[in-house]
Amino acid sequence: MTEEEWAEHRPAVFGVAYRLLGSVADAEDVVQDVWLRAAAADLSDVKDRRAWLVTVAARRSYDVLRSARVRRETYVGPWLPEPLLTGPDAAQPVLVDESVSTAMLLVMEELTPPERVAFVLHDVFEVPFGEVAGVLGNTPAASRQLASRARRRVAAAKERPRASRPERERVLTAFRVAYETGDLEGLVRLLHPDAVYVTDGGGKVSAARKLIVGGRRVAEVLQRVRGRHALGHAVPCEVGGEPALAVFRDGVVTVIDTFEFGADGRIMAVRRVLNPDKLAHVTLAP
Known part of the structure; x- marks a missing residue:
């Protein structure tokens, strides 16, 4: 496989690994393994090289996923996916759809x-x-049933209703201003009464x-944590295809x-990644 072909298909290889693992670091390891195997293999008889690469990546990710599930049983506190920068902030081309959003990755985390x-x-x-x-070691009928359950x-x-992209961006801008200026009541107005942090x-x-749990309590905690840890500016970014903030x-x-976000534009959940291991790959200018 030439480097040009690899560059064309790399986003798909990374894409399947990240969606399966929810970890940028683990997905990059899978990408490296797949590249080494592809570079050494004779692919002259492989008609669909993208499909071959994706399948190899899935097989390797499946092995990692099973061991990762065991590690997460001892993970300290809630587990969230590693943030994947997308849009203009992406370091490399990324295949983006709703399956890379934090909310959807958390749903998939509940699947076997x-x-x-x-x-x-x-x-x-x-x-x-x-x-x-072939990846799962079962039959096509069994694989179809697994996909149906997941679907x-x-x-x-x-099916959960949510606000439009422009409305989400507007609310997030207002949230950032209230957060940085210490406007507690402004934060409370933007958070749903049942919001979770x-x-x-x-x-x-x-x-x-x-x-x-609770909009006012979440707002109070956000303000208290910002003051206690001397957090600086919050910069808009895009994570998993959704508007986000980097602090x-x-x-x-x-x-x-x-x-x-809910249908009325208010924030239903704030999910905060603080684990430095999960932020090591994030490169943004303050």
């Missing part, structure tokens, strides 16, 4: 590894069930280990916030 593989390969990357079965779970999440510190930094301290990204 075989369900997740079957859904991502077939529904996102259009891999035939015969090849999905029902994902469809339930997709989730923090992922992974035991590496101080973070709440339980969900915080800096001493010129370094120490927080990535992603959001879930």
